[in-house]
Amino acid sequence: MKISVIIPVYNAEKYIFQAVESVLQFEEVYEIILIEDKSPDNALKVCEELAQQHTRIKLFQHTDKENHGASASRNLGIRKATGDYIAFLDADDYYLPNRFHAEKELFKDPKVDGVYGALGVHFYSEKAEEQYYKVFRNPLTTVNKKYGPKEVFPGQLYMLGSFGMFSIDTLTVKRDSLVKKMNPLFKSTLKLHEDTEFLFRLSYYLDLYPGIIDKAVALRGVHEENRITKIGLDKKMPIVSRSILWKEVNEWAQNEKTIPKNIKTHIERMHRSYEIAKASKPKKWIMILKYLILDYKSIRSGLYNINFRNTII
Incomplete structure (x- = not known):
């Protein structure tokens, strides 16, 4: 397998090193594509140092070097990717050692366009856990049982809690299937839930199969600056x-x-x-x-x- 892992980087100076280290452990990872999105902190400098230290790391910015958001950054990463498979990781999250165990077997079947797994939670501090425990009280984000690929799209639409859900961090897809069947890729018009919208369409066009869904293959890093967790606590x-x-x-x-x-x-x-x-x-x-x-x-x-x-x- 030759996997390209795409990591959009924004305001993640404290976390990007751990994210990258968690990816470098895998021989299957052909390249790590960092898309630095005009961070206000020193994330660019950290990315530059990482790219100098590891030949598998490729660093890019948008042409105008301005901030374009996670969707545009992931799209740029997909365009730059040269591996046969694509996986995603947020810069404050990280992979676990079993991240690609299921993929090695499942992708032997040519019918499989993509594989998803379960996502766990890691609180970076006690304060973060106190603030956001109510958002992540369930320690595992996962699809609740193994469904066939034709059940994934309607399952997300109709079955809601009984179906469960999976995260972009635990998704691996064939690059050719993604590029040929998804147009547009991530929608840059969405600033929130862009990954959810993407996964809705992806599960309609591609045949997605469950990998490891009973234990985490990656961890969502929760800290005080998390944008999505803050929004989760806002009532409106x-x-x-x-x-x-x-x-x-x-x-x-x-x-x-x-x-x-x-x-x-x-x-x-x-x-x-x-x-x-x-x-x-x-x-x-x-x-x-x-x-x-x-x-x-x-x-x-x-x-x-x-x-x-x-x-x-």
Whole structure:
């Protein structure tokens, strides 16, 4: 196997060394692609030192050397990758020694486009654990049992908690399958949940198989500066950001001719439920009454997510 591991780097001076060291342990890793995204700290200097020390490390910045976000950085990494397989890692996370154990066997089957595993949690400090334990009270982010590849896309849409979820950190995909079947790759228009939107589309176009899902193959590093964990504690931001996510998913689904009508309808209703949830109270109740008459299932879809319920109770 020749794996290219793509690591977008922003404000990760304290963590990037550990992330890179966790990847260098694997002989299967052909190259580590660091995309430095105009960090305000000394992350660029650390990346330069790492690239000088290890021939497998390749360092890139965007052409204008400005900040473009995680999506654009991952896309640049995919364009620069020359390995047969691509894996991703956030700069404050790290791989465990079993990260590619399942991949070695599963990718022998030509039908396998991608493999996903389970993600654990590492708190970098007691303060981080105190602040964010409620966000990561479940120590394992994983799909709850082994599903076939055709079940992954509807499982994420319909089964929610009973299906589980997987992380971009635990995903390995064939480069050719990714480049040929995914257009666009990561959407630069999304600043939050860009990986979730990507995984929705990826699981529709590619055949993804479970690897190790009963124990972690990588760890999410949680610290006080985590952007996504701070947002997780904000009562309003998850509703707004998920509304934007489902808007993007809905636009894609309505334009994708091969998606069955019932799935398009479900996605549209999920988008509609978040639109209702984020609306101000006068408008919210007008929308609720409207859809109780025109499409009550939009309300029913909304009642399955806690953010929606909390805004109307």
